[in-house]
Amino acid sequence: MNVVFFVIVAVAFLTAAWRQLTAAHAQGxxxxxxxxxxxxxxxxxxxxxxxxxxxxMTLFLGLVKVAEAGGLLTILARLIRPVMVRLFxxxxxxxxxxxxxxxxxxxxxxxxxxxxxPFGIRAMQELDRLNPQPGTASNAMALFLAINTSGLTLLPTxxxxxxxxxxxxxxxxxxxxxxxxxxxxxxxxxxxATAYRRFFPVRPADTLEAGDADAPExxxxxxxxxxxxGGGEGYPAWVSGLFFLGLxxxxxxxxxxxxxxxxxxxxxxxxxxxxxxxxxxxxVYEVFVEGAKEGFQxxxxxxxxxxxILVAVGMFRASGALEAMVATVGAWTAPLGLPAEALPMxxxxxxxxxxxxxxxxxxxxxxxxxxxxxxxxxxTTLQGSTETTFYVLAVYFGAVQVxxxxxxxxxxxxxxxxxxxAAVAVCAWLFL
Numbered sequence: 001m002n003v004v005f006f007v008i009v010a011v012a013f014l015t016a017a018w019r020q021l022t023a024a025h026a027q028g029x030x031x032x033x034x035x036x037x038x039x040x041x042x043x044x045x046x047x048x049x050x051x052x053x054x055x056x057m058t059l060f061l062g063l064v065k066v067a068e069a070g071g072l073l074t075i076l077a078r079l080i081r082p083v084m085v086r087l088f089x090x091x092x093x094x095x096x097x098x099x100x101x102x103x104x105x106x107x108x109x110x111x112x113x114x115x116x117x118p119f120g121i122r123a124m125q126e127l128d129r130l131n132p133q134p135g136t137a138s139n140a141m142a143l144f145l146a147i148n149t150s151g152l153t154l155l156p157t158x159x160x161x162x163x164x165x166x167x168x169x170x171x172x173x174x175x176x177x178x179x180x181x182x183x184x185x186x187x188x189x190x191x192x193a194t195a196y197r198r199f200f201p202v203r204p205a206d207t208l209e210a211g212d213a214d215a216p217e218x219x220x221x222x223x224x225x226x227x228x229x230g231g232g233e234g235y236p237a238w239v240s241g242l243f244f245l246g247l248x249x250x251x252x253x254x255x256x257x258x259x260x261x262x263x264x265x266x267x268x269x270x271x272x273x274x275x276x277x278x279x280x281x282x283x284v285y286e287v288f289v290e291g292a293k294e295g296f297q298x299x300x301x302x303x304x305x306x307x308x309i310l311v312a313v314g315m316f317r318a319s320g321a322l323e324a325m326v327a328t329v330g331a332w333t334a335p336l337g338l339p340a341e342a343l344p345m346x347x348x349x350x351x352x353x354x355x356x357x358x359x360x361x362x363x364x365x366x367x368x369x370x371x372x373x374x375x376x377x378x379x380t381t382l383q384g385s386t387e388t389t390f391y392v393l394a395v396y397f398g399a400v401q402v403x404x405x406x407x408x409x410x411x412x413x414x415x416x417x418x419x420x421x422a423a424v425a426v427c428a429w430l431f432l
Contacts, residue, residue, distance in 0.1 A: 005312055012315035019320055034318045042314030045365060046307040050300070052165040058292035060157040063273040065291025070280035076106040082240045087190065088140050090130070097126030101144055109154040120148060120392075121399045128400040133202055136404040137397065143193040145396055146411035149350075149389040150189040151419060153182045156384030159360075160266075163380055166364045168371035172266050174380050179250065180426045181385035185419030192414040196407035313344075313362040337428040338378075338420075341369060345379045350389040350416050357383065377431045381423045389416055 016031040029037075084102055085093050092098070100123035107116035123144060131138045137145075156178045163171035277284040316322050322341075330340035338346065341363060349356040360379045364371040371380065389412045397405055 005308060008312040008316050011321050012312070012319040015321040015324070016315075016319035031319060035315055038314040038318035039311055042310045042362075043307050045314075046310040046361075047303060050303045054296055054300070055165075058296050059270075060161050061294050062288040062290075062292035063270060064155075064157060065294070066277040066282055066284050066287050067273045068291075069282045069287045070277045072276065076109060078235050079240050079243045080105065081235075082237050083244070087143065090138070090140050091127070095126065095130070097123055097130060097140075100126055105147065105152060108148070108152050117395075120396055124396045124400045128402070135402060136202060137402050137406045137408050138202075139193075139197050141397075141402070142197065142406055142408040142411060143190065145393060145408050146189040146193040146415060147186060148396070149387045149392050149412040150185040150415040151182050151385045151387040152186050153178060153384055155269075159380050159384040162361060163364065163371045163376075166361070166371045168364075168376075170372060172269075173372075174377060174384055177377065177381040177423065177426045177430065178384040181381055181419050181423040184422035185385060185415045188418035189411055189415035193407065193411040196410050196414075200406040200410075202406070308358070310358055310362050310365075313359055317362075317366075337424040337432065339375055341375050342378050342382070345382055346420050349382055349386050350413065356388070374427060374431045378423060378427045381427055382420065385423055386416055386419045389413065 012035065016035045019031040081093075081098075081102060084098060084105075088098065088101070091101075100119050104116050104119035104123055107119060124141065127138060127141050127144065128134065131141070156174065159174060159178070160171050163174070274284050274288075277287065325340055325343075328340075329343060333340060333343060345356055345359050345363065348359060360383045363369050363379050364376045369375045371377075389409075393405065393409060393412065397408075
């Protein structure tokens with residue numbers, strides 16, 4: 001991200017300087033003056049965006065906390081256990097690794113990134129105990145991370161909150177597009193990880209150097225729970241089958257009637273989560289407030305990231321560099337449904353979560369695009385349905401000191417490409 005940030009600013013400065021010195025600009029304010037204005041305006045705009053985001057972020061994290069306290073995470077874990085047993089035949093069904101993976105996927109599906117990470121690290125540690133070649137990724141590890149980086153998401157609460165803060169009239173309209181894109185990416189991740197492993201055979205792993213410390217345990221109380229059950233033994237197979245059939249049927253329904261149901265989504269989420277909590281005898285008010293506190297802290301923590309990337313992107317746009325890139329690349333990608341304005345988002349998302357988040361924010365804050373245009377829908381769908389691949393691989397493999405990742409990166413990047421293609425296709429179908 002250091003290189004990306006510097007390159008964007010440097011290219012913006014050099015472009016504006018060239019236009020200023022050669023007078024290669026139309027009548028009006030000088031390029032350097034526009035560049036200076038962009039720096040100040042975007043820095044202030046980033047803070048205003050974060051302040052507007054605080055309220056919506058606290059709302060959604062409060063609701064999710066109610067659902068989590070009511071046991072929704074455990075219910076999802078029991079529903080997907082029969083599928084997990086078949087996806088990971090090398091992992092015993094009663095092994096702690098299975099429970100940790102199930103809880104990680106369930107937390108990711110609900111958009112609980114903070115809760116998903118310790119479960120994921122614990123899953124990697126347990127999988128490493130089953131690994132006959134320490135230091136080399138096993139097939140189960142590669143498949144687990146490929147699914148993890150595919151952005152398995154059923155409820156993109158953070159992106160919906162940002163769209164609402166940006167003034168979207170239909171902030172939840174990306175729910176059907178995100179569901180479709182993340183489903184395609186996840187299926188592709190499973191297929192790719194299964195197909196690629198034959199081209200990356202297991203070889204003797206590097207011996208850990210003397211003095212290497214064991215991977216640290218994740219510092220989170222949730223990671224210390226008993227993971228052997230992973231939410232219990234799981235529901236009967238027919239119950240899980242009905243769940244996945246219903247989920248599969250939901251995708252075409254949301255695509256076909258996405259515009260009609262989008263105004264209902266947020267009211268239904270608020271009412272449904274609170275009703276679930278009441279039915280599960282959760283003290284909904286106290287738990288909601290506790291989750292809302294976390295939302296406030298998250299919104300405040302992202303202010304520096306927003307300032308940095310929004311200033312850089314604002315400079316890039318004001319200098320004329322973005323206009324030149326759009327004119328050059330857009331002619332090739334626009335017919336495919338991927339406008340040049342969305343290219344930085346698609347390329348940066350696997351590399352930097354904060355950078356992609358900032359670029360998405362700058363696009364939907366730009367009056368020329370906004371959150372409710374095709375570009376706005378596309379970039380927010382990409383944000384909600386894809387994951388920061390390199391970060392996830394670095395953190396999870398680093399936790400167990402795996403040096404040879406075999407086909408994990410190839411499978412993850414294949415899933416990323418599938419997610420982008422699916423996002424373009426479904427957004428073009430609904431919004432273009």
